[in-house]
Amino acid sequence: MSGHSSKPTVGALPDTTVDAPLVPVALTWLVWSLFAASIAVLVAKLRLGGVWELPGLVAVDGLTVLMWVVVTFFSGIVHSYSRRYMAGSTHKTRFFLAMSGFTAVVMALVAADHLVLFAALWLAMGLVMAKLIGTIDGWKQAQAAAATARRYFVASSVLLGVALATLWWTTGATTISGIDAAADTLGGTTWLLAAGALVLAAMIQSAQIPFHGWLLSSMTAPTPASALMHAGFVNAGGILLTRFAPVITVDATLMLGVVAVGAASAVGGKLLKSVQTDIKGKLGCSTIGQMGFMIMQAGLGFFGAAITHLILHGFYKAYQFLSSGEQVQRTSPSDHTEHTLGQVTSVTGFLVAVVTGLAGGAVFTVLTGKGARVDSGLLLTFFVVFTTLHAARSAVHHTSLSTTARYGAVPLVFFPAIVVYAVVYEGVSGLLPVGTATTELTLLHGIIAVSFVGIYIGIETGIHEHSKRLYVALLNATQPSSDTLLTSTEDYNEY
Incomplete structure (x- = not known):
């Protein structure tokens, strides 16, 4: 009956300790060991302070250690979950190697100080994530989704390369710390080119509108990979803006533009979510909106708030993806749409x-x-x-x-x-x-805030649902690449 929950029909879960391949077990223990080590490093960092570095190559500061703790924790959860989720899969070992490789690349990225090293790791991070999206090589849809994501990630890396090359040319510095130290000397056309390229690279990585297509086309990824993607990978945009904060904050007009970009994706993600019917699709649109909030906070100049948001969102979204199967099991279609404000007019x-x-x-x-x-x-x-x-x-x-x-x-x-x-x-x-x-x-800040609240309330009360034209436009905007669509179970049943 419509609106009622269905009864569980799943059988007993597989025992992951029976004939478990060595690689998944070893890598899971390794990631949890890295988490424990990261906690110890964080404690030492709080007590000793300062920046630990290999001059000109890596620099371990507070952001580095914090991200180590967050990344290894999420990765440990996903590794442990995947031992049961991937049980029996012929791609299990390959999947675990890719996940562990992704974790290592991200940990290296947040410590990288040399421009070439940072750019190379940024590209590697995208390529490994594309590999996770296309884990099942027998699915043509999965391979198409991986190819779509790869194109976006390469474009992001090219933009980052343009920004770093321009900043090196302008400042003569070959490290991020050197560029940040020379930010006061930046300005003019070269600065605008570099800062604009940085913002665009962050937008692509964080799936901001209109670069959200790769995220909505990535639903072929195994659910643990989606959890790692939405809890960690998309946060890279906020980390990039924080790393280059002195460059981004040179001009208040650019900062206002970043706020506008974030606000557009925040409300846009919620609008896109309103026409989604599948669980992972809704979560994907939610991520677009939440990353919009993160970008907006960076644009307001509060990079600590942006990092806070990505951490809290990571916890929430990792849980949502890893429990998405339960939502499918317990929820059946309803004959009406619920809204948070809904009928609350008292x-x-x-x-x-x-x-x-x-x-x-x-x-x-x-x-x-x-x-x-x-x-x-x-x-x-x-x-x-x-x-x-x-x-x-x-x-x-x-x-x-x-x-x-x-x-x-x-x-x-x-x-x-x-x-x-x-x-x-x-x-x-x-x-x-x-x-x-x-x-x-400024007046523009006020216009952005008022527009944001007006659109948000309109969505929550369901006003937008009265426009068929808007519904069709939103439905089209949420469509993944046609070659990534899974049309029947035979397309993705590897067993």
């Missing part, structure tokens, strides 16, 4: 949302100091509160609580979430080698 519901949001903004301001002045920090606080409140309302909306009980449940979910965000943000900001680059608010 004065009480509106007042609860407004008061909760204002109080949450005050809490965030007290804990972080952001939002106390009329600058980009005020806009950061607004977006953090808005999105956290939306997430809290969504969580409460999907419970069986009565309408009255939901009014009280929203603050109970919202306030711990905003406190966690603020605490993590403060901790992350203390580790980063770059500070904030607060900018003055």
Whole structure:
């Protein structure tokens, strides 16, 4: 019956300890060992401080160590999960080698200081991810998806190469740290070329509109690979902008453009999600939107907030992908569309949302100091509160609580979430080698904020669903490459 959950029909899960291949077992233990080592390095970094480096080659700073911990943790979870998920697959060993290789490349990337090394690892990261997307070599759709992703990633690497070559030509520095130190001398056409190329490379890697096609075409990837992609790979755009923060923040106009790009993808991802019907497709569109928030925070000059967002999003999205099978099992089609705001038109519901949001903004301001002045920090606080409140309302909306009980449940979910965000943000900001680059608010900032809220509320109330033209446009925008579509189980049943 429509709207009712189905009963479980799965049999017993396979025992991964029986005849387990040596390579997956060894690599899983290796990744968890790297996680433990990363924790130890983080503790040492907090106690000793400074930058550990091989001059001109690698530089291990706070961002490096933090990303080591995050990357190895997510990778360890995915490795452990994959031992059962890939049980019996003829591609199991190859898959584990690619996952471990991806982990190693990312760990090296966040430590790389030399421009050539950084560019080579950026390209390698994309190529290994394309390999994971096309793991099953017997699927022509999987190979087509890998080829699509590879084209995007190579384009991102070319743009990065243009940016790095231009910065080297302008500053004479061959390291990222050297370029950042000389950022005060940048300007003019060469700077604009380099900074624009950096932003475009970050947009492609983070699947920002209009470069989101590779992400929506990657659904042939095994679910653990999707989890690694959405929890880690797409975050590379935020890391790139943070690494080159002194270059990006040279001009406030470019920063405003980055905010606009992020805002467009934040609302665009939610619009695209509204016409998706499959679980992984919805999660993919959600990632586009969430990466938009990350890019937007970088554009506001708060790189600590961008890194915080990518970490928290990584936890959330890894869980969502690894549990996506359960959603398919328990959910059946419904004859109507649910919205977070939906029918909530009462004065009480509106007042609860407004008061909760204002109080949450005050809490965030007290804990972080952001939002106390009329600058980009005020806009950061607004977006953090808005999105956290939306997430809290969504969580409460999907419970069986009565309408009255939901009014009280929203603050109970919202306030711990905003406190966690603020605490993590403060901790992350203390580790980063770059500070904030607060900018003055302009009329354009206000227009972006008002447009963002208006579109978001329109989506949540379902107003956009009244336009058939918009529906068709969104449906077309969410379509993956035609040669990557899986049309029947025979196309992907490797058994």
